[in-house]
Amino acid sequence: AQRVTQPEKLLSVFKGAPVELKCNYSYSGSPELFWYVQYSRQRLQLLLRHISRESIKGFTADLNKGETSFHLKKPFAQEEDSAMYYCAFSGRKYGNKLVFGAGTILRVKS
Amino acid sequence: NAGVTQTPKFQVLKTGQSMTLQCAQDMNHEYMSWYRQDPGMGLRLIHYSVGAGITDQGEVPNGYNVSRSTTEDFPLRLLSAAPSQTSVYFCASSYRATKLVGNTIYFGEGSWLTVV
Numbered sequence: 001a002q003r004v005t006q007p008e009k010l011l012s013v014f015k016g017a018p019v020e021l022k023c024n025y026s027y028s029g030s031p032e033l034f035w036y037v038q039y040s041r042q043r044l045q046l047l048l049r050h051i052s053r054e055s056i057k058g059f060t061a062d063l064n065k066g067e068t069s070f071h072l073k074k075p076f077a078q079e080e081d082s083a084m085y086y087c088a089f090s091g092r093k094y095g096n097k098l099v100f101g102a103g104t105i106l107r108v109k110s
Numbered sequence: 111n112a113g114v115t116q117t118p119k120f121q122v123l124k125t126g127q128s129m130t131l132q133c134a135q136d137m138n139h140e141y142m143s144w145y146r147q148d149p150g151m152g153l154r155l156i157h158y159s160v161g162a163g164i165t166d167q168g169e170v171p172n173g174y175n176v177s178r179s180t181t182e183d184f185p186l187r188l189l190s191a192a193p194s195q196t197s198v199y200f201c202a203s204s205y206r207a208t209k210l211v212g213n214t215i216y217f218g219e220g221s222w223l224t225v226v
Contacts, residue, residue: 004152006152009150042219043114043200043217043218043219043220044153044200044202044217045217046214046215086152086153088153097143097155097158097168098153098155098215099155100145100152100153100154101152102150102151102152103152
C-alpha cells in the first residue's frame with residue numbers, strides 16, 4: 001500500500017505564482033516528515049523537516065495530523081525552484097528508513 | 111569532507127553480467143543505505159546497514175547483495191543484471207542509526223545504470 005502519496009506528477013506554475021506541492025501519508029503513529037529536493041542532475045538534498053518548523057528558500061510545510069498531510073508551500077515561485085520534490089516520512093516501526101513518495105516535478109515558467 | 115561518494119557514475123551492462131556499485135562516506139556515519147529511483151515510483155530502499163557487519167533488506171532487495179565490512183564502505187552488488195534493474199541508484203548515509211530526528215541523511219550523486 002502506498003504510504004506516501006504525492007498526487008501530482010507534474011506541477012507547472014508561472015513565476016511569482018503561489019505553489020503548493022501535496023503530500024499525504026498513511027501511518028498510525030507519530031511520523032517524522034521531510035521534503036527532499038533534487039535539482040537537475042544533482043543529488044537529493046534535504047529541504048526541510050516538520051520537526052524543525054523552519055522555512056527554507058521561502059518554502060514551508062505544516063504537518064496536519066487530522067488530514068495526514070504535509071503539503072509544501074511557497075507564496076511566490078521562482079524559476080530556480082524548478083526541480084523534483086520528494087515527500088518522505090519515517091516512523092518508529094520503520095527504524096531509520098525513509099519512505100519516499102513518487103515525487104512531483106515542479107516547473108516554474110517565466 | 112568529500113561526503114558520500116559513488117562510483118561509477120554511468121554504466122552499461124549486458125543481461126547476466128555482474129557488477130558492483132561502490133559507495134564510500136568519510137563522515138563516520140553509522141547508517142548507510144541504497145535506493146533506486148524510477149519514474150513514477152520515487153525512491154525505493156534496496157538494502158541498508160546500521161553499522162559495520164550489519165545489513166538488512168529494504169523494500170526491493172531481490173537481485174542485489176550488500177556487505178558492510180567497514181564503517182566507510184557499503185558496496186552494492188548486482189549478481190546477474192536484468193533489464194528491470196535499469197535505474198538510477200543512490201547511496202545515502204546518516205550519522206546515527208537509531209533515529210532520524212536531528213540527523214540529516216546525505217545522498218551521493220547517483221549512478222546511472224543501463225542493462226541491455
